[in-house]
Amino acid sequence: MGRLLDSLKAPSQTYAVEPACDGFVLVADQTHRAEFNALVRELLNRQTDEFVILPVTDGGDGYERAVILPY
Numbered sequence: 001m002g003r004l005l006d007s008l009k010a011p012s013q014t015y016a017v018e019p020a021c022d023g024f025v026l027v028a029d030q031t032h033r034a035e036f037n038a039l040v041r042e043l044l045n046r047q048t049d050e051f052v053i054l055p056v057t058d059g060g061d062g063y064e065r066a067v068i069l070p071y
Contacts, residue, residue, distance in 0.1 A: 002050040005070055014039060023051070023069040028058075037062040 028036040
C-alpha cells in the first residue's frame with residue numbers, strides 16, 4: 001500500500017476508519033466537519049494511481065463519508 005493510503009488508514013481526530021470489502025471507509029467526525037470536507041476535496045483533486053475515492057455527500061455542500069478503494 002502507498003504512503004498516502006497508509007496515512008489515511010491511520011487514526012485521526014477528523015474521521016473514523018471502517019473496513020470495507022476491498023478497501024475502507026472514512027467517516028467524518030461531526031466536530032471536525034470542515035477539516036474532513038477539505039480532506040475529501042483534496043483527495044478528489046489529487047491525481048493518483050493508488051486509489052479511487054467515492055465520496056458520499058451530507059445532503060448539503062459537504063461530505064459525511066468517503067469510500068477508498070485501492071487499485
